[in-house]
Amino acid sequence: MANVFFVPKFIVTGDEALKTSMDYMKDFGKKALIVTDDMMVKLGNVEKLTTELDAAGIAYTIYSGINSEPSHSMIDKGIKIYKENDCDFLIGIGGGSPMDSAKAIGAVVANGGSICDYMGKKIEKELPPIVAIPTTAGTGSEATRVSIITNTDSGVKMLLSDVKLLASLAVIDPVFTMTAPPAVTANTGVDALCHALESYTSKKAFPMSKLYSLEAIKKIYQHLEVVYKDGSNVASRRAMAEASLEAGIAFSNASVSIIHGMSRPIGALFHVPHGLSNAMLLKVCLPYIREGAETELFELSKAIGVYEGDSVKDGADAFVATTNKLLDTLKIQTPADFGINKDEFLAQIPKMAKDGLASGSPGNCKNVPSEEKVQELYKGLWD
Ligand SMILES: NC(=O)c1ccc[n+]([C@@H]2O[C@H](COP(=O)([O-])OP(=O)(O)OC[C@H]3O[C@@H](n4cnc5c(N)ncnc54)[C@H](O)[C@@H]3O)[C@@H](O)[C@H]2O)c1
Ligand SMILES: [Fe+2]
Structure with missing residues (x-):
């Protein structure tokens, strides 16, 4: 094709x-x-x-x-x-x-x-x-x-x-x-990270889109923590602006997948800013993305320089661990931190799972999720 x-x-x-x-x-x-x-x-x-x-x-x-x-x-x-x-x-x-x-x-x-x-x-x-x-x-x-x-x-x-x-x-x-405050820098930076990650692991990815995903991922793991801690670092702000552009090009061509599909309903119903709802979901969805794209996560571990061996499993482990550490450093709010009522959230899960799947984005995962799976992942935000 x-x-x-x-x-x-x-x-x-x-x-x-x-x-x-x-x-x-x-x-x-x-x-x-x-x-x-x-x-x-x-x-x-x-x-x-x-x-x-x-x-x-x-x-x-x-x-x-x-x-x-x-x-x-x-x-x-x-x-x-x-x-x-x-x-x-x-x-x-x-x-x-x-x-x-x-x-x-x-x-x-x-x-x-x-x-x-x-x-x-x-x-x-x-x-x-x-x-x-x-x-x-x-x-x-x-x-x-x-x-x-x-x-x-x-x-x-x-x-x-x-x-x-x-x-x-x-x-x-x-x-x-340069003027973006730390929380905006963190949330929007993780949005760019999700664009790069989801497009790289999407079933619609192709060599040219992957080039942009990879280049964005390399910059984000190198510079996001820097600009979060020191917003006045011009070189890192420039690198993040370029990474955001590259990740945008990547996902505009290869699409996003489960994180964005599940994120939009949270934004619509609970008024969580887009970058933050993606960031909340990244930790919960990454193991699921891995089930269909372990080799891709291994490749990403090499690209960001956190693994040097040949084991696909160990490389993917290193990528997941590094990502979780980055999210901890960025102090990403949980739904509870944001002030969402747990019972109200749980009651909306059936609508959110339906709306998320209807957007088509989750279907871009190599392992297309069922409605039950999406519901289970939403519940995982409260574990
Ligand atoms: N079109 C696409 O491809 C695409 C991709 C991802 C997200 N989105 C959409 O983009 C929207 C979110 O955009 P966003 O995350 O950039 O947030 P935003 O545009 O809503 O801005 C968030 C807040 O940050 C402030 N802000 C922005 N730049 C600033 C700066 N330099 N200094 C200080 N404050 C600043 C804004 O005034 C606002 O209060 C959502 O609606 C989301 O769905 C679109
Ligand atoms: Fe986004």
Whole structure:
């Protein structure tokens, strides 16, 4: 079977990436809708962007209403502002939430209807150009054909996946991630780790996607602990921003699997941030992933330099042990630490298992899980 490899049209990386990106943005139109959150305005990240847009002669309107993981009503509001202000293209600046929102607004502007119509559907018409500027490392949304929006009426975190959701321009300037506090750094960093791990062990993986998964994994095991402990380390922030991009490219091509499939329902029902719900699940799901992909975990142990021998079992053991140690260092909250009521969580397990499997992601494991297995793994979060 042939493999098709997707990436954004342009990717600008490194110091001064924002300035350089203006050469490309000029071709996207006269006026941009900047989609962001209040924190980006407060930290001055939006001002860094508008200073460059002013210098390039590009007009803009700012919509800073994405102040949590995006809901369908936030997208509705963005569509209205885009149309009222006659915008030509979108710039999502922030973590995954503003970037995904920019994509979702663009999808509906071009195709009509409501964002809730698009779950699992093909997007027919091209979106206006989307510029994605990540400030977390991260979701990798800048490089993926994915947007995740919560339908707050049905309580489902909708996975929208279509090649038309790829950004036209991704701008990766490590300066934007420098202000991320330790908990955001840890949770979003583990999100990138899950993208790399799940794509590497996915049954859809192929040689080119695996290159990106591997490169991301190497950087994450070397630099995530460093930026968690010292957020001012520029070299490690840069490495994590690159790792997030690479992991995004990897999973946009080879898909995520059981961790992300089980994570979205926790986010939708208990309002746990995306990176954190993945991080909570990683320890519980890793032994299950191993059952179908022990050789891959052995390969990863070699890539991160924690095992030198020839035993597949010992290499996989070393990878699991190193990952668990990293999660302990990052002080990942448990569902109980986060304030979730155990009885309420247990009562929702049947719905979460159904919704998780319906997203299709768990089916990308080499050992496709049953509904009973997914339920058992959810229960494992409380052991
Ligand atoms: N499209 C994709 O491929 C993809 C992949 C994974 C996750 N997601 C989605 O992305 C969303 C989560 O994105 P996220 O984890 O980046 O979080 P986020 O965008 O929700 O941001 C989390 C918090 O961190 C703050 N923040 C962001 N950057 C900061 C910085 N540099 N300094 C200080 N504070 C900062 C934000 O203001 C916010 O309060 C979820 O909706 C998730 O489902 C999308
Ligand atoms: Fe993710």
